Every structure is written in C-alpha cells, then in structure tokens.
Amino acid sequence: MVNQTIPLGAAANFEATSSQRVLVFGGLALIATGMLFGDIFAVFVLHQNGGQTGHALLSASRAAAAGNAPAVKEIFGQIGGLLEDRGTKVDTHVHMTDVGYLAILLALVQPYVALSPRRKRVLAWCFVIAGALLPAGIFLIHYVGLAYSFSAVIGWASVLADSAGALLIVVLTVEAWALWKRLRAKISTSNAELSVGPSREQRLLLSGGTVLILLGFLHGAWYAGFDLYRHEASETRILNSVLDSTAHGPDGSAAAVADYGSLAAEKAVQIAAHSHIIEFGLLAVLLSFVQPFVHLSQVWKRRWIAVLLAGSVILPVFVLLELKLGLVAGGIADFGGLMVIVALSAMLAGVLRYSGSVDPQPGIYP
C-alpha cells in the first residue's frame, strides 16, 4: 500500500511550477548522474589510468637512465595528460554530486526565502543549469584543452566551468540575502516548511547518516594524523630513489616505480574511503528530508533505505580493503556504489509519483 500521508503545507510547496520541485528533482538527478558517472569511471577508467601512469613513469626512468632527455620530456607530457584525464573525471564526479546536495539543501530553505515565487523559480533553474554545466565544463577540459584559447593556461572548457561556478555563487548569495531578509522580518513560515517529522524512515536515514559522517570524520582525523605526512615524505623519498636508480641502468628503477604505484594506490583508497563515507552520510541526511515526497509504500521505503545504507558502508569499507584483497574488493566496492545509485533512483521515482499525485489532472477541476 502506498503511503498517502502528505505533510501539511508540503503539497502547496511542491506544485508543478514551484522552485522546490525544480531543486528537488534537479538535485536528485544531479546526484544520481554524478554517482553513476563515478561508478563508470571507477570500473572503466581509474585502474587502467593508474596502470598507464605507472608504465609511463617506468618508461621515463628508463629514458633517463639511457640519457635520453627529449624522450623524458615527451613521456612526461603523456603523464600530464593521463593525470589531467583522471583529475578532471574525479572533479566532474565530485562537483556534480555536491551541487546536487546543495540543490536539495536550497529546496529545504525555499519557504524562508523572501522572494516572489517566479524569482525563486528562475533562481532554482539557474542553479540546476549551472550545476549541470559546471561538471560538464570540467569534464571537457581534458578534451578541449587550449584549442582556440585566449590564454596560455586556461581553455574554453575551463571558462565554461568557471562561469557556471560564478553563477552558482550569485544564486547562493541572492538566496542567502533573501533568507536573511525573511528572518529579520520574522514572518511566520508555519505550514510552509518541508516536513522533517518523526517518521521511522526519516529517523533511520537521519541517524544512519549522522553515524556515517562521524565515522568519516574519525577516519579523516586518523588519516591526517598518522598517514598524510608519512605519505608525503614517502613520495619524495621514492621519487628520489627512482632518480638514483637510473644510474644503475634501464631496469634499475622498476622496484622504486612499483613502490611509487603502491603508495599512490594507498593514498587514493584512504582519500576515497574518507570522502565517500561522509558524502553518503550527507546524502542519507538529505534524503530524510525528502521522504515525505517519496510516494512509495512504507515497506518499500524501508527496503530502499536499507539498500542505500548498506551500499554506503560497503563502498568505503571495500575501497579500504582493495589494497589487501585486490580487484575483488574493488568490484564489491563498485557494487556498493551501484546499490546507492539504485536506491537513490528508486526514491527519485517515488518523488516523481508523488508529484504526479498532487498535480491537477487534465479535465478535472476543483
């Protein structure tokens, strides 16, 4: 049975043309797309890119051992391209999901924003469009490069990304100003807030999300305290040993390059685990706010919440285990990410059903 309980005032704020609907749909779509992009990147690009970078570093050390400086420069040009490829894809994933989170947060404060519905809607569309253009621009940086650029360092794709980022800042500033205006005026917003009432589903997501964020903070503190400086010192030491080993002939640096690859993998899994567990915690907290708009039965709501929280734990835990268990753990981690995406898509479908249930039907008048 579908849960028909609609929070007081919520339907009024979720009408077809409302800014809240634009932000909730836009936000959920950005998060789901950003996560799907991240999963595809993890499966098809990440490991291959790491392997190619290690291979190129080994080739560079061999070229250095052979005294071939032009080849060294050429290979480092390739390494730069590989790192840019990887970096821009990670940034695309992170920026798309984070703008999605911000969109949902903005949806929550819409009842407090002292602007006309039309202006709120325009701002909401600007935010969602800029939120899609920012990661699109970042993604294109690697492919567009400096073609036809007016600058020696910044290409047109960067200009697109930076312009979209500037638009996001403008929208956020106007929203903060309008929010401040409303709060100073002390106008009542009762019956106009998104419901964060004490339903069991909301509490499950809220407490689960808070625990995930806390675990992520503790892991981050541990990493910063015990691993960050050790990793930085190790990187310098290993790179120096790669240089030293070039004096022992073309094959002298293989072991040092392998050490460098291991260190890069160790850093990557620690950072990925830290950022993902916090992001998933935040996602769970945000999804607790939109539960009143998820038009699914309670049983299915709870099932999707369980899938989401399980995936949120599986991904970071198995990312950390990747160093010990290898690609099997990587595959399980990717599956955990897929669980989160599927649960999120199911909730998005529930919100679509909700919006359909509150929209006026053609030919039916009140």
Next chain:
Amino acid sequence: MSTERKILVLGGLLLAGFGMLYGLHYALFIEHQTLDGMGAALTQAFVHAAEHDVLQGHASIDSYARLKYTYVRQVDVHSHWIGLAMLLIGLGVVFNQVSFGPQVRLWLAIALLTGAIVFPLGVLLQTAMKGPVPSALAVIGSAVITTALLIIAWGFARQQTE
C-alpha cells in the same frame, strides 16, 4: 526559526558561497599554474637525471614536493569548506530534533560553525606559515566539529528513545 538554526543555515549558506568563491579564484588564478609548475618540476628532475646531474634532480624533486604540499592543502580547503557548509545547512533544518535545551543547542551551533571555519583555515595557513599554529588550528577545529557532531548524534538518539 530559532537562533541556533539561523546560525547553522545562514552560516552554512555563507560558508558555501565563500568556499565556492575561493574555488573560483583558485581555479582561475592558481590551480593551472600550480599544476604546470608541478609537472615542470617533475619533468626537470628526470631531465637532470638523463643528463647525469642527480643533485639537480633531487632539487627539482624537492621543488615538486613543496608545490604538491601546497596544492593538496589548497584543494582540501575548497572541498572541506563546502562540505562542512552543506553539513551545517542540513543539520540546521533538523536541529529542533536534537534533544537538548536551547542553550546547549545554541552552543553546539556556534561550535559547529566555528569549527567549520577554523579547521579549513588552519589547513590553508599551513601553506603560508611555518610553525605549530596552523596545524593547531586545524586540529582544534576538526576536534570541535567531531565532538559537536558526537553530541548531536547523542541528541538525535535521545529523541528516538524518548
């Protein structure tokens, strides 16, 4: 809206805007140049090795390490400011469900906002200042946030059992 929720929601929005502004400034004026510098330093190190000048090679590696130290922290500051800002806004929406008195909730909100500003600021200062002060700020800021979050989680749990 209560004072503590105003602190969290407005503070979060402003911090998110500031974090984005910092990110935009960084992307326009610093990031590309820093990445180019890192790439050039690493390439130069191996070119020196190819020319059998290992000492200069080590100097270039040191230069690369310094640039990377700064780069990692500058990127971390951008992501942490915005991430913490989102956490503040999200918590601001449900802060009335934290089962403590208004005074405790107010202090928790102030602690969260202060920690969210100070922790990334300490990390950023590590790139500009030497000595223990920046690291101390980062450690204290993160400890304040973590402790406040622990208490808030307890507040949510108390609400659930009551």
